[in-house]
Amino acid sequence: MASPAASHQPGHMAIPLIDLSPLPQSPPDAEAVQRLAAEVDRACRQVGFLYVSGHGVSEEEMQGLVGLTRRLFDLPQAAKDGLDASKSALARGYNSQELGKHSCTPEDGRQDVKESFTLGVERAAGDPRPPSPMHGPNQWPPEALLPGWRAEAEAAFSRLLGVARLMMRALALALRQPEAFFTDKCNDPVAQLVLFRYPPTGGGDAERGCGAHTDCGFLTFVCQDAPGIEVQLADGSWFAAPSLPGTFLVNLGDLAQRWTGDVYRSTMHRVVNRSSSETRHSAVFFCNCNFDALVETIVPAGSGGGTGGCAGNGSGDDRNTEGGAGGPHMYPPVTAGKYILEKLGLMWD
Ligand SMILES: O=C(O)CCC(=O)C(=O)O
Ligand SMILES: [Fe+2]
Numbered sequence: 001m002a003s004p005a006a007s008h009q010p011g012h013m014a015i016p017l018i019d020l021s022p023l024p025q026s027p028p029d030a031e032a033v034q035r036l037a038a039e040v041d042r043a044c045r046q047v048g049f050l051y052v053s054g055h056g057v058s059e060e061e062m063q064g065l066v067g068l069t070r071r072l073f074d075l076p077q078a079a080k081d082g083l084d085a086s087k088s089a090l091a092r093g094y095n096s097q098e099l100g101k102h103s104c105t106p107e108d109g110r111q112d113v114k115e116s117f118t119l120g121v122e123r124a125a126g127d128p129r130p131p132s133p134m135h136g137p138n139q140w141p142p143e144a145l146l147p148g149w150r151a152e153a154e155a156a157f158s159r160l161l162g163v164a165r166l167m168m169r170a171l172a173l174a175l176r177q178p179e180a181f182f183t184d185k186c187n188d189p190v191a192q193l194v195l196f197r198y199p200p201t202g203g204g205d206a207e208r209g210c211g212a213h214t215d216c217g218f219l220t221f222v223c224q225d226a227p228g229i230e231v232q233l234a235d236g237s238w239f240a241a242p243s244l245p246g247t248f249l250v251n252l253g254d255l256a257q258r259w260t261g262d263v264y265r266s267t268m269h270r271v272v273n274r275s276s277s278e279t280r281h282s283a284v285f286f287c288n289c290n291f292d293a294l295v296e297t298i299v300p301a302g303s304g305g306g307t308g309g310c311a312g313n314g315s316g317d318d319r320n321t322e323g324g325a326g327g328p329h330m331y332p333p334v335t336a337g338k339y340i341l342e343k344l345g346l347m348w349d
Contacts, residue, residue: 014239015231016043017247020166021054037173041300044174044252048265049231051247055163059246065156066225069281071146072117073197083139085118092118092192093139097199114209114271117195119153121188132291133346134190134337156283157193164191164219164287167250171219175260175298185293190217190337192286198228202276209271209280215253216343217288218336222249226280232268241269255288255339259295261328263303291337299328 018039022032043050073080077096085093095116123135140150168182175181201207209228222229224243231239231251241249257266273280289295304327 014233015047015049015051015241015249017051017053017244018043018170019054020052020170023054023166023169024056033173036170037176040170041174044171044256044260044264045300046265047231047233048257048267049241049249049251049269051244052163052167052250053247055166055248057159057163057248061156061159062223062246064152065223065283066281068149068152068156069117069195069197069283071149072141072195073115073281075141075145079141079145080115080117083117083141085139088137088139090120090134090136092120092137110208110211112208112210112271113199113201113273115197118192119157119194120192121190129188130292132188132190132337133341134291135188153193157191157285160193160221160285161189161191161287163221163248164189164285167219167221171256174300176301177298182289185289185336186287188290190288190291190340194284194286196271196280196282196284198271198273198280198282200273200275200277200279202274203272204274207272209273212268212270214257214266214268215251215286216255217253217286217340218255218259219287220251220253221285221287222251222282223284224249224280224282226273226275226278228271228273228280228282230270230272232270238270253286254343255295255336258331258334258339259298261297261299261303261330263300263328288340289336291335293336294333295331295336295339296333297328297331303328 016039018036020036022029022036025032040050080094080096083094085091085095087093095118097113097115119138121135122137123129123132143150165183165186168186169179172179172181172183196210198209201209212232227240227242229241229249231241233239243249251269252264252266254266256264271280271282
């Protein structure tokens with residue numbers, strides 16, 4: 001049985017759908033872009049989740065992403081075990097259902113009911129860019145087992161990066177910054193594509209595909225083939241966020257909340273596959289900035305702390321409370337990589 005807090009109001013009533021297509025338009029339609037920025041600002045303050053359309057990825061390419069996910073998890077168990085994430089210093093590769101713990105879910109003694117497979121940004125030996133502990137080799141399924149899979153996954157990864165960069169432009173405008181404010185900090189990003197398979201549990205809230213959590217990083221993009229993701233709104237109720245054809249579901253992570261002085265929201269969400277027969281697949285792209293990108297508080301306009309200015313030398317402690325109430329919080333500057341590693345309980349000097 002669903003808990004009394006769960007709501008079955010359709011999620012898209014609460015989560016706005018925003019068309020990003022005015023951004024790449026040439027010549028630009030200044031009014032449409034301004035409207036878009038205002039919509040993004042409102043969504044980020046009020047919900048922390050939004051659907052985006054007009055992102056440049058075709059319906060067929062989105063289906064292809066889900067297809068990649070299915071093909072990977074359809075491999076025989078022994079082949080998946082051969083790609084076990086425990087063999088990767090970056091925890092990339094396959095996690096079986098038995099190990100299905102989400103790194104950002106607070107410990108509650110329960111396991112997530114899911115399989116996952118993680119890919120990240122690779123870096124060739126001798127690459128001249130500054131070292132980062134979050135770049136490195138993937139574990140690829142052997143070509144003979146999944147012909148063409150690697151090439152398709154690499155193409156999907158770079159398309160997702162394109163969507164993320166578009167969203168970053170929208171976010172910069174929402175914050176009244178230059179349009180390239182975030183993309184300039186994202187030319188060598190820490191990014192991961194995580195593929196998930198959630199078996200049907202048919203159950204209520206006690207069964208979980210992924211426990212309630214916020215994402216640690218900057219921006220997350222979800223492509224899903226069936227319902228399952230649920231979002232907690234400010235009043236504590238849970239809303240299902242269904243798959244809307246042709247859209248990505250986007251959410252802000254803790255880094256985005258911190259960047260905006262807790263005015264924009266990194267919202268709690270979870271996955272429960274309530275179906276009794278259908279398996280759910282999702283492809284989730286976690287896009288952060290460059291490892292060494294400097295994160296200095298930007299106060300969104302009209303939040304009581306200035307008008308969209310940077311406030312990098314604030315002296316506040318590292319609080320991470322709900323956005324809005326009590327005005328923006330000024331955080332000391334931090335690099336994106338250091339922040340995320342600390343969130344994940346990892347260290348880097
Ligand atoms: O599978 C999904 O739709 C979302 C999973 C999720 O929230 C996460 O891995 O952070
Ligand atoms: Fe998440």
